[in-house]
Ligand code: BES
């Protein structure tokens with residue numbers, strides 16, 4: 407083990423150079439213009455898995471973006487860990503708010519700035535390097551390893567979902583190791599045991615059959631924007647409770663043990679508000695900020711499209727408007743069921759003066775993982791060793807759609823050993839990844855393999 411860690415320490419700088427090359431590829435999964443970049447990123451992963459010494463490395467074609475697979479299965483009798491990550495990244499807009507171009511990785515104050523740095527290229531790459539460190543020093547791994555890296559996480563993982571259902575044997579394993587979440591705070595070794603789910607809807611409201619002069623017609627017909635905002639405002643009450651009938655029916659209650667654990671974490675609501683530039687926080691009554699984000703469902707309008715948004719003033723009564731509305735879900739809410747409840751309720755409260763169409767864009771199931779699984783214990787020891795501190799346990803407000811599929815279809819425990827930080831601007835301008843966490847993540851991955859093999 408010492409040899410492996412020494413190797414990781416002495417190659418620290420070259421890992422950063424390699425990561426830079428990965429981050430230069432603009433693999434934005436949601437934009438069709440980037441189809442070739444998706445291939446380039448997949449091929450980059452293939453090359454790195456091969457260089458690391460893995461076997462059976464290949465690109466797997468799908469209807470969407472390609473998957474990458476690789477394995478090392480020469481430890482009979484030892485457990486098998488499946489390592490999952492994603493090479494796709496989010497779009498970069500608004501581009502003018504970036505201090506350095508999103509696909510020209512730039513190092514500042516020990517952090518690497520680029521789209522995908524923390525979500526998820528940097529984090530995924532840590533495991534490639536830990537495997538390589540074993541194979542380049544002691545020429546073997548303490549357990550069996552399989553990699554499955556996808557290019558559609560940011561758009562709902564539908565190709566991987568299909569692949570998992572059809573290839574359970576190929577990726578069968580005892581645990582799934584994932585680094586695509588955050589540390590509780592810088593320098594604190596953390597394991598995440600819960601993710602929220604998602605139900606993402608679009609509501610399209612149409613009024614008159616064409617845009618109208620707001621003077622000649624204003625006051626005579628319903629204005630779709632006014633109506634839509636009225637509908638949105640009716641979805642949540644003044645206590646932050648979602649008003650959709652049946653919405654909370656399946657929500658898993660927070661336990662006293664969990665509440666106490668959250669309270670024991672070093673968290674300041676004041677600092678949190680200050681960092682976000684708001685005078686006061688807002689959320690569901692009766693819950694702390696961490697409880698709200700980690701254990702309670704929410705409803706948010708992500709964007710409204712419609713009407714006149716150019717410079718200056720145009721007097722117009724728009725014909726059509728739409729809103730993208732997402733609901734973060736918690737165990738045991740079902741995104742399909744929630745989408746139906748949402749649709750029925752919005753249809754019910756919409757007035758006859760407009761036509762309302764509702765689309766279910768995509769969803770993800772929420773999860774809480776088993777804390778007493780052997781894999782979680784191994785990960786807790788591993789990350790604690792790398793950081794030299796006791797591991798803390800938290801839940802997360804974000805979603806990783808495929809995790810539930812892994813848990814259910816492979817009957818394998820997901821281990822969420824993330825090394826990012828929620829302050830690293832994922833999905834936002836100036837995304838970055840702390841290079842010290844990157845380094846400790848490579849060590850944590852190596853320690854995990856040692857521990858889980860025991
Ligand atoms: N890595 C994130 C999930 C995440 C976010 C973990 C914040 C920890 C902190 C993942 O790439 C992501 O962005 N997921 C999407 C999923 C959606 C597009 C289905 C999300 O949560 O919005």
Ligand code: MN
Pocket residue numbers: 492525526559586
């Ligand atoms: Mn991610």
Ligand code: MN
Pocket residue numbers: 496525560832833
């Ligand atoms: Mn993401």
